[in-house]
Amino acid sequence: MVSFIEALLRHTLKFPLTVTTELSILLPLLFVGGYKDKPPYLRWVVIFIGWTTFRNLTSIVTSSYRINNLMLFNADLLVRALLLLAMFYHTFPYTYEKKAIVVVGVLFTLFFGFDFVWSNPNLSDWQNHRLNRYSYVVENVLMLTLVLRFFLYLVRELPVDNLLEYPMFWICCGLLIAHAGSVFLSPFIHYTFVWNGTFKLPVMVIIEQCVEITRNIGLAIALSHARRLTL
Amino acid sequence: METPPDSLLIATIAMLIMAIFIVIFVAYYQHRQSHHQLTVKEMLERHRQELMAAMFRGQEAERRRLAQDLHDDIGTMLSVAKMTLNQLERSLDRYSPERAQAYKTRQLLDDTLKNVRRISRDLVPTTLERFGLLAALEELVGNATNDQVRVQLEGHDSFEFVAPSLEVMLYRIVQELVTNAVRHSGASQIVIQFFRHEDELRVAVLDNGRGFDIDEVQQNRQRGLGLRSIESRLSVVEGHVTFDVAPGRGSRVIVQVPLENPKLASLLI
Ligand SMILES: Nc1ncnc2c1ncn2[C@@H]1O[C@H](COP(=O)(O)OP(=O)(O)O)[C@@H](O)[C@H]1O
Ligand SMILES: [Mg+2]
Numbered sequence: 001m002v003s004f005i006e007a008l009l010r011h012t013l014k015f016p017l018t019v020t021t022e023l024s025i026l027l028p029l030l031f032v033g034g035y036k037d038k039p040p041y042l043r044w045v046v047i048f049i050g051w052t053t054f055r056n057l058t059s060i061v062t063s064s065y066r067i068n069n070l071m072l073f074n075a076d077l078l079v080r081a082l083l084l085l086a087m088f089y090h091t092f093p094y095t096y097e098k099k100a101i102v103v104v105g106v107l108f109t110l111f112f113g114f115d116f117v118w119s120n121p122n123l124s125d126w127q128n129h130r131l132n133r134y135s136y137v138v139e140n141v142l143m144l145t146l147v148l149r150f151f152l153y154l155v156r157e158l159p160v161d162n163l164l165e166y167p168m169f170w171i172c173c174g175l176l177i178a179h180a181g182s183v184f185l186s187p188f189i190h191y192t193f194v195w196n197g198t199f200k201l202p203v204m205v206i207i208e209q210c211v212e213i214t215r216n217i218g219l220a221i222a223l224s225h226a227r228r229l230t231l
Numbered sequence: 232m233e234t235p236p237d238s239l240l241i242a243t244i245a246m247l248i249m250a251i252f253i254v255i256f257v258a259y260y261q262h263r264q265s266h267h268q269l270t271v272k273e274m275l276e277r278h279r280q281e282l283m284a285a286m287f288r289g290q291e292a293e294r295r296r297l298a299q300d301l302h303d304d305i306g307t308m309l310s311v312a313k314m315t316l317n318q319l320e321r322s323l324d325r326y327s328p329e330r331a332q333a334y335k336t337r338q339l340l341d342d343t344l345k346n347v348r349r350i351s352r353d354l355v356p357t358t359l360e361r362f363g364l365l366a367a368l369e370e371l372v373g374n375a376t377n378d379q380v381r382v383q384l385e386g387h388d389s390f391e392f393v394a395p396s397l398e399v400m401l402y403r404i405v406q407e408l409v410t411n412a413v414r415h416s417g418a419s420q421i422v423i424q425f426f427r428h429e430d431e432l433r434v435a436v437l438d439n440g441r442g443f444d445i446d447e448v449q450q451n452r453q454r455g456l457g458l459r460s461i462e463s464r465l466s467v468v469e470g471h472v473t474f475d476v477a478p479g480r481g482s483r484v485i486v487q488v489p490l491e492n493p494k495l496a497s498l499l500i
Contacts, residue, residue: 148253151253151257154257154261155257155260155261155264158261158264158265158268160265161265162265163257163258163261163262163265164258169257169258173254176250176253176254177247177250177251177254180246180247180249180250181243181246181247181250182243183243183246184239184242184243184246185239185243188239203240204239204240204243207240207243207244207247211247
């Protein structure tokens with residue numbers, strides 16, 4: 001027990017920003033629940049937050065013990081992309097767009113599978129597991145496209161009166177900033193972010209983590225509004 | 232291990248700035264658009280109210296013309312006819328059957344004259360113009376009361392709140408409701424209540440008659456013209472009417488009119 005806390009502390013002191021970023025998911029977690037008859041997309045947001053919390057806590061613990069957790073990062077990529085696709089599925093108004101989202105989800109899963117095998121020719125080599133090579137880029141571009149499409153819908157068809165009280169607007173703001181901040185980083189993440197390797201461009205990591213915190217704040221604002229609206 | 236180039240940092244910062252701009256743009260543009268849409272909606276609504284008000288003004292003017300023609304032309308002719316008949320009757324032999332016929336005709340003329348006066352009075356509430364809403368309603372109550380039904384007016388002290396521009400509208404509404412109660416309900420008692428509730432005036436017309444099914448009346452396009460006209464009159468001043476009615480028990484119709492709405496009230500003058 002003592003050694004566990006010691007390991008956690010050592011890790012936290014060594015990577016304070018990383019741990020802060022990972023703990024920032026607790027912020028939206030504070031606002032989960034407390035609203036009745038929530039729209040269906042909020043359920044996926046809540047699952048997304050739940051999954052991210054699990055992933056971040058696991059990451060903190062495994063990193064403290066210096067266990068290779070890049071596998072977790074890879075899994076997270078697929079899970080979060082699918083959860084967010086499910087969220088968009090419920091917010092887009094037209095059936096053909098909903099269908100397109102389903103198709104994109106399937107294609108992305110397939111692509112992820114190929115990329116996974118391709119990036120790790122030797123799957124049993126646990127210690128040298130690497131991050132996917134192209135999936136991160138694809139995910140970023142995909143999310144940016146979806147958010148922009150959604151913004152276009154908001155502006156053109158004016159489905160809501162007060163945008164600032166609309167949860168989905170805040171979620172999209174967070175996603176837009178998060179993915180805009182990491183879209184150029186992701187092509188290099190595969191090469192630079194191997195286990196036990198040091199990342200060569202610390203400023204980029206700081207930006208990456210700041211935008212993730214921003215995304216989590218966006219989620220928290222969104223959920224707080226979802227709660228206020230229905231109470 | 233490859234090192235990402237420095238330009239990557241610049242590109243990322245540019246992306247972020249763009250993202251923030253997009254967010255600000257969306258929020259601003261959406262706000263402007265929905266504000267604009269709201270304004271258009273308000274304008275349409277106001278236009279509708281103006282049309283409605285103009286329609287009622289035209290209706291009143293038309294009624295006035297009709298009443299004047301009735302009273303001045305037909306009424307005068309009838310009076311002259313009555314006078315002539317009077318002379319004829321006097322010139323006839325006292326016990327002749329012709330004289331009895333002339334007498335009967337004079338009686339008919341008398342009734343017709345009374346009816347013409349009543350109709351022109353109903354068409355234009357002269358008392359309303361001369362002495363105000365309270366007097367006009369008291370007259371209405373007096374005319375409606377007869378052997379079968381007793382009509383009462385309550386809440387005399389609330390009349391001071393009624394703006395002059397609302398008087399015609401309120402009079403017409405109460406007139407319709409009282410006429411309905413007399414004509415359809417078979418009630419023995421009708422009560423008109425005026426009272427002020429917060430910043431609105433409420434008028435309730437109650438009867439102890441047979442009641443009716445409001446949904447059925449409102450669905451039927453032919454029936455319910457009188458009730459519908461109440462709703463359209465009220466829509467001009469953003470008022471409401473509530474029908475607390477059901478078959479088999481007395482009716483309670485409550486009209487709510489906001490007192491402070493000078494902008495809308497001015498439409499009615
Ligand atoms: N006070 C009432 N008691 C019973 N029935 C009523 C009453 N007021 C209205 N009704 C019913 O509602 C119908 C619609 O009334 P209204 O719109 O004034 O049309 P109208 O008086 O020309 O028939 C009437 O035909 C009558 O059946
Ligand atoms: Mg009627």
